[in-house]
Amino acid sequence: MEINLNRSEKISSFQLGILIYAAIAVTAILYLPASSYSSAERDFWFSPIISSLFGILTIFSVTKLGSYYPHDTLIQYSGKIIGKIAGKIWGALFLIYTLSIAIQVTWQYGEFVNAYFLPRTPRVVVLGSMAFICAYAIRQGVEVIARLAQILTPIIILAFIFVFILLLPDVDLNHIQPIFGNGLLPAIKGSFFSNLWFGEFIVLAFFLPSLKDQKNIKKWSFISLLLVTMTMVLMNIIALLALGNSTGELNAPLINAVQYIDIGNFLSHIEAVVMAFWIAGAFIKINVFYYVLTVGTSQWLNLTDYRPIVIPILFLNVLLAIWFVPNVSAYQVFMHTIDGIVGPIIYTFLPLFLLFIAFIRKGW
Template identity: 30%
Template sequence: MERVRISPLQGAMLLVTTITSTAIILLPGAIAGRDAWLATLGGLAVGLVMAVTISFLGQRFPGETIIEYTEILLGKYIGKTVSALFLTFFGYLAALTLWDFGVFISSSLLVGTPMMAINIIGILVATYTARYGLEVIARVNQIFLPLIIISVLLASIIVFTMPKTSLAHILPVLENGTKPLLAGTAKVADWLGEVIVLSMVIPFLYPQKHSRSVAMVSVLISSLILLLVSLVVVATFGDISPTLFFPFYSAVLLIEISRVLRLDVVITTIWIIGSFIKISFLLYILAHGTAQWFKLVKHNFLIMPLAVIILSLSLIILKSVAEYQSISLQISGYLLFISLVLPAFLLLTAIITGRTTGKKDVK
């Protein structure tokens, strides 16, 4: 196989895109109402723990992905089972992202277009991209991420300068007690938990010693962006923000420059790029992980069938936005179990048994 290498900067940028591209659309912290910014900070704390866990595991097994070292740590049968859990997690995440993507576009840019058509375009682009491999995904992301961040910043600044927006809306703090805050924290943490995809990328990082800073920095930057967006949303909508499904998009909809140009189309179009890249990246990781699970040398031929599976999953995974809202906390629980509890358990096992492959494979 050809030698794939990405730089720490590219790795961090990929993680930022993975976390933020859907987070700015769905805004996980918004469930906490006025305390969304506090929820983001709480999520950041959990996110950093996950980042450290993943990078410690990566340092112990620098040449292996999480699929491989789970098996090293837990033995063949339990290991295979646990790594299958990770694989289903990646698949579920990809399907969920594609669902988000379809729902968002069919209710913003292309109202009335069936979700299936949108998802098919999305998965086609993702399949095309994923076939070119990690290096190309990383480079494409390097081109587009600055554009996405600039568009978010620009939109935030414009919304902030509108007369009705006021930061005073974030008061009072903890208006409804700690329950919404905890829910918001859990949701933010579940998004930041996507940092677990780094465990599939660490073997390709070069130089590898920066993997911990890659994890930390990407979680930090992602939560900063989320913090900014939460503040924008709360400053615009106050306590009605939990009722909005796409809070930031609703805020951007209010933008009117000299009463003529509506920026929302341009801005949302740029956000979509992030989702495209995220789905491609997850598809790549899923294919790579599946190949490793079955101990296959090549993974390219798996991309197409997996894409079909993800596409069908994305169409049946959730019936409606209302269903998502009602079970979103259960989803968060599942995602957090995989991205927080399992890696912590693996790390603990690694420390207790002292297993590492770090010595023989440092390059």
């Protein structure tokens, strides 16, 4: 296969916007609602709105940094901003944490497929087959991933809308009241868990150099942010309205809500269909994080091309996803502590700090 050293593939801002949408929204509706519910209770649907502030900060710093260094990714320009050594250290931190996120995403996908649909299928097969097609997609380059998202994301959004409409007959508006009965504080506490998802907009930094219309990216990433927030809020609300007080007792309330759909006794048991689309979304998400990880690592190591390390890194990921997370409870503790604190620091605050230094050096 011919390897292209100078990246000539180009994607559009619109493609990147929907790529990021799928990459963030898909897992945010799975296990996150239960976590937010644990501290916000029936106000948990509002938490993503508070968290979206982190999305605004992240997008702002990433796009601004991108406009300072239009041909570099986060790993490349951090060296130029804070010096070579500090840049390498920061790059290593970022890559290690992104590796942990990639592992978590892989694990979530495997856990979801195993727990709800294929309980007897070995984890290696579930994750390995996904990593295999991801390796293929990533080696084909960013254009392929972006086009994939362009095809799949509209279908995924349609599936979300479909779920929302089909659940309307089971809605009980009483379930959401009282709104902010204990003030805003519980919802803010609940947003602690969702901050990370909005920090994930940082992955934009690795796609900006491939854009053919960088001037539009701000617009499309904020549209993407809006859609992500809307998806999370609407899915949380519909799960809450359909399931009520039981929402907090379910690991992935939305799946149970989808299972609950029963229209006139004939349109029921549609969870397998809906979740097939979800898996398509998970495919995009995993692709995005693997891409960031391989491209970032190759740049950190000053390799001329990222393709040779695609397979090793994916192999590492699958392996760690099997070893790293022993069970659901352990994952939830990890998500509630490490991800809640470290996630926003690495994905939102440190880039903001980078921007601050770059601003001092370069001016507005």
